[in-house]
Amino acid sequence: MSIFPAPLRIPAFRAFWVARLATTIAQMAMVIVIGWQVYDISRSTMGIREAAFQLGLIGLVQFVPLFVLTPISGWAADRLDRRFIARAVILLEMLCALILFAATWGGFISIPILFGVAALLGVARAFAGPALGAMAPNLVPREILPNAIALSSTAWQTGAIAGPALGGILYDVTPHLPYALSSVLFGVSAMCLFLIPPLARTPLKPGSPWRQMIDGLAYVRRNRMVLGAITLDLFAVLLGGVTAMLPVYARDILQVGADGLGPLRAAPALGATMTAIFFSIRPLRTNVGAKMLAAVVVFGAATAIFGISTSYYLSIAMLALLGAADMFSVYIRQSLIQLHTPDEMRGRVSAASTLAISASNELGETRSGFSAALLGPVAATAIGGIAAMVVTITWAVIFPELRKAKSFEVTDPPPEEATVVSAGA
Incomplete structure (x- = not known):
C-alpha cells in the first residue's frame, strides 16, 4: 500500500501538485521583493503614509486587469483545454520574473517598471485561477476531492x-537573485503541466460566448451556497487582510527590517500549511458550515490583535493563527463550491471565485494602503480585523445555508457532472 495520500497516487495530480508548489514559491518570492522595492523606493522621497499609499496602488494595478478579464477567462477555462491556458500563463509569469531580474541586475529598477509588471501579473492571474481551479476536480475521483483540495x-x-x-x-545576498529563482521555478512548473494528459470533462453546451459568460454568473447568483461562500471570503479578507501592511510593520513599527519581513510574510502560510496537512490526512466531516464561520471570526480577531501588537513574536504568532484560521475556512469553502458546481460550469464559477479572492487580496491591499494613509497603519489594521468579524456574523444570518451545512455530501449531484479520471489513470 502506498504511503502517499490517495490523490498523490494519481500521476496527473502529482504533476499538478508539483506545478502548483513551484509556481507558488516563485510568485511569493517575487511578491515580497516587489512590495519591498516599491515601499523602499517610495520611502526615499516620501513619508510613511504616502509610501503606504503606493503599496495600495500596487494592489489596484493587479486587480484591474483581473476584473476586466474575469468573464473571458472563466469562459475560456470551460471552452478551451485548461492545460493549454495554465501553461501559457505560467510562461507569462516567467517573462515577468525575467523582466524584473534584468531591471534589478542592471540597476534601472523603478516604480513604473514595478507597476507595469504588476499589471502583467494581474493578467496572468486572471487566466490562471479559473484554469487551475477547474482542472483539479478533473484529476481525481469525486469522493477524494476534499482530500485533493x-x-x-x-x-x-x-x-x-x-x-x-x-x-x-x-x-x-544580491537583489536580483529572487527573480532568477522565480524564473527557474516557473520553468519547472511549465514542464510539469506538460506531463498532464488530456482531461475527461463535460463539453460546453452550444451557444454564444457572451451568453455562456452570463450563464456562469447567473449560476453563481442562483446557487446560494456558492454565492454565500464566495462573498464571505470577498468581504472578510477585503476588510481583514494584512499582507500589504507587512513592509510598513517590518520597517517602521516592529523595526525588524527586510530580514524580519520574511518571517512575518511566511507566518500566515506556516499556520495554514499545518492546517492543510491535517485536513489532507483527516478530512473534516461534520458541522462544516458552522466551523467555517467560526474560523473566519478567529481570523478577524487575530488580525485585530496583530494590528495593535508591538511585539515581534506576538505579531508572528497572530499571523500564524490568522493563517491557520483562513486555511480552515478555505478548505471548507472550496470543497463546498467545487462539490456544488457541475463540471461544465467550474471554469466560470472558478473565475468568479478568483475575482472574489483577488478583490479581497488586491483590493484589500488597496483598502489597507488607503486606510493607512488616512488613519495610520495600526488603526487601519485593527479596525479591519473587527470589521471582518462583523461581516462573518452578518453572513451567518443572511446565508443560513452556510451555517446549516453539515457535511460535504451532496445528495443530488448536478446532472452535468463530468466523468472524472479514475484513480488508476
Missing part, C-alpha cells in the same frame, strides 16, 4: 512559506 492548498501554503523566506534571504 487540502493537498493542493498544502502546496500553495508551503510555497507561501518558502517563497517569502527565500525571497528575503536572496534579496539580502
